[in-house]
Amino acid sequence: MSLLYALDLVGTAAFAASGALAGIRRKMDLFGVMVLGLVTAIGGGTLRDLLLGDNPPFCFxxxxxLYLAVAVSLLTFALYRHMNSMRQSLLFFDAIGLGTFVVIGTEKALYFKLGLLGAVIMGVITATAGGITRDVLxxxxxxxxxxxxxxxACLTGSILLVLLVHAGTDRSLALLIAAATVIAVRLLAIRFNWALPRAQD
Amino acid sequence: MSLLYALDLVGTAAFAASGALAGIRRKMDLFGVMVLGLVTAIGGGTLRDLLLGDNPPFCFxxxxxLYLAVAVSLLTFALYRHMNSMRQSLLFFDAIGLGTFVVIGTEKALYFKLGLLGAVIMGVITATAGGITRDVLxxxxxxxxxxxxxxxACLTGSILLVLLVHAGTDRSLALLIAAATVIAVRLLAIRFNWALPRAQD
Amino acid sequence: MSLLYALDLVGTAAFAASGALAGIRRKMDLFGVMVLGLVTAIGGGTLRDLLLGDNPPFCFxxxxxLYLAVAVSLLTFALYRHMNSMRQSLLFFDAIGLGTFVVIGTEKALYFKLGLLGAVIMGVITATAGGITRDVLxxxxxxxxxxxxxxxACLTGSILLVLLVHAGTDRSLALLIAAATVIAVRLLAIRFNWALPRAQD
Known part of the structure; x- marks a missing residue:
């Protein structure tokens, strides 16, 4: 099992937990919690594969x-009261998922011959569409x-990967650098409470 | 015309009515009511076909x-004031749609060579994604x-169908048993006010 | 560059501006404003292409x-305070986008051999799904x-185009008449404050 695949599963589990927690907070029942866990974990990659025309999507x-996301959602539902102490760890694993999903999505889009901006957008979609769907639901x-x-953080990593690939950097090295950048930016943003400007500011 | 197709159309009409009623309750105009009727009736099967890569989706x-969903939505819009007496019948037809959509979706996914969990998820998506989109809109x-x-109820029927097919049960019989189970569980749940647990309980 | 393509780009820019403005009003940050601009501009055509099975969608x-929608979103974010005076122009360009998107979507669906109602629905989806997604987000x-x-206005133009094509009208002429009808109905509706009935009225 490659490192990237291992990180991908770590990210899937972390995203499923974040979705399940959102469902619990919104007073959903067991089914709703499972749906939110699943959608958050696999929604981004699924939308990417739909757009690329790679059917059925990766998780099917x-x-x-699918099994991992369902299992983590059920565990989160059962152990909800004991998860407060895991808050910091969850943010850390969530950052790993973010970085991994971005580079996997961007690379897959380049493999499917998308242009530079298209590949960047696919990377960002892979990492964020699941969480967006979670919040909409x-x-x-x-x-x-x-x-x-x-x-x-996603955008930075995605653009970086496209540039590195364009510059002919070794594939594994480029993936590693880009994923590490996303994770680092994300963790620093949490630590120092960075935020983007708004138009009203 | 097969029995399954007849039940499928009954379910489509019931789901369209439920979508149109939701649109009327949220004070949408005629167009909005039609959109909610259509989306509720065909949204689940359409998402399933997108995920399976079966383009264009069944209803196209x-x-x-499409004609049935539009016609029922228009009728619901016109006869809105007279539909209160139909509330019980609508719940009954809605349950028929639920059972039919679940088995059609699950069987189609198996036909497309999806795995067991994937097929179960496709069955549930076919029956529920339309209603979920209705509520999001x-x-x-x-x-x-x-x-x-x-x-x-969907989950139960979908898992049952996958198991029956796996066990080599005759196709028509398996579909019938699974659909009847969904409908029975759903009607009993309405009658006895069953509910799933929540994490806070 | 054909007239239709030029109008398509005008509409894309106008839709991106409307999405970006909605994001700013909801106090989103720079990234959120870009996402809403992009989704509003390309969401309709993207959903149409997913449904037709034409992968990847047109904008990829x-x-x-993509570049146009991102650039307009960034400009809108930067020049937000100075855009009040452009409100009337934006409605005008938005109407152009509406008419163009409807006829492009309807014609593409006919080319993909969809039926009459399917083609009408695809035209309406092309013109409206972006704005619907914007509001959901x-x-x-x-x-x-x-x-x-x-x-x-979309529905009228879409049905008109299907009828004209069916009657054997010259393609360019049919597109022009249908697009102009959508734009005219939309601008008259703004001017005279037309609205559809609701069930409660």
Whole structure:
């Protein structure tokens, strides 16, 4: 099992937990919590594959993603009261997922011969569309559209990967650098409370 | 015309009426009511076909579904004041749609060579994604994620069908048993007010 | 460059501005404003292409649409305070986009051998799904489902185009008549404050 695949599964689990927690907070029942966990974990990659025309999407070709997301959602539902102490760890694993999803999505789009901007957008979609759908289903304006350097971390990593690939950098090295950049920017943004400007400011 | 197709059309009409009623309640205009009727009736099967890569989706191959959904939405709009007495019948027809959509979706996914969990998810998506989209467009947390044994009825039927097919049961019999189970669970849930647990309980 | 393509780009820019403005009004950050601008500008055509199975969608084949939508969103973000005086012009350009998107979507659906109602629906989706997604992301009931003759202008033009094509009218002439009808109905609706009936009225 490659490192990238291992990180991909870590990210899937972290995203599923974040979705399940959002469902619990909105007083959803067990089914709703599972749906939010699943959608958050696989929504981004699924939308990317729909747009690329790669059917069925990745998680229906390798059901490991589905089983993992369902299992983590059920665990989160069962252990909800004991998860407060894990808040910091979850943010850390979530950042790993963010970085991994961005580089996987961007690289896949380049492989499917998309242009530079298209590939960047696919990377960002892979990392963020699941969380956006989670917030829409929870009837909230998606957090990512309002504050925090979350999407910007993705954007940075995605653009960096496109540039590195364009410059002929070794594939594995380029993926590693880009993913590490996303994770670092995201963790620094949490630590120092960075935020993007708004038009009103 | 097969029994399954007849039930499919009954379900399509019932789902269109439920979508149109939601649009009327949210004070939408005639166009909005038609959109909600259409989306509720065909949204689930359309998302399933997008995910399976079966383009264009079923309702664009056989436009009967589109004409039926539009006609029922217009009728609901016109006869809105007289429909209160139909509330019980609508719940009954809605349950028929639920059971039919679940087995059609699950079987189609198996035919497209999806795995067991993938097929179950496709069955649930076919039966519920239309109603979820209806509630998102009406700016509400989808009812199905919050309460009632609605999705669970689907889940039960979908898992049952996958198991029956796996066990080599005759196709028509398996479809009939699974659909009847969904309908029975759903009607019993309405009658006895069953609900799934929430994490706070 | 054909006239239709030029109008298509004008409409894309106008839709991007409307999306970016909605994001600014909902206090989104720079990233959120870009997402809403992009989604509003390309969401309708992208959903149409997903449904038709034409992958990847138009804007990933010709990235001009993506660059234009991103650039207009950034400009709108930067010049927000100075755009009040442009309100009337924006409504005008928005109407041009509406008419252009409707005829492009309807014609493409006919080319993909969809039936009459399917083609009409694809035209309406092309012109309205972007704005609907914009409003869902901004956590509001889509404006188009509630009031104004906006969707009806699309519906009129789409049905007219299908009838003209069916009657054997010259392609360019049919497109021109249908697009002009949408634009005229939309501008008259703004001028005279037309609205569709609701069930409660």
């Amino acid at each position: 070709k390798n059901e490991t993603y 929870a009837n909230q304006i998606p957090l990512i559209l309002r504050k925090e350097i979350y999407a910007s | 191959k056989n436009e009967t579904y 009406a700016n509400q947390i989808p009812l199905i994620l919050r309460k009632e044994i609605y999705a669970s | 084949k010709n990235e001009t649409y 901004a956590n509001q009931i889509p404006l188009i489902l509630r009031k104004e003759i906006y969707a009806s």
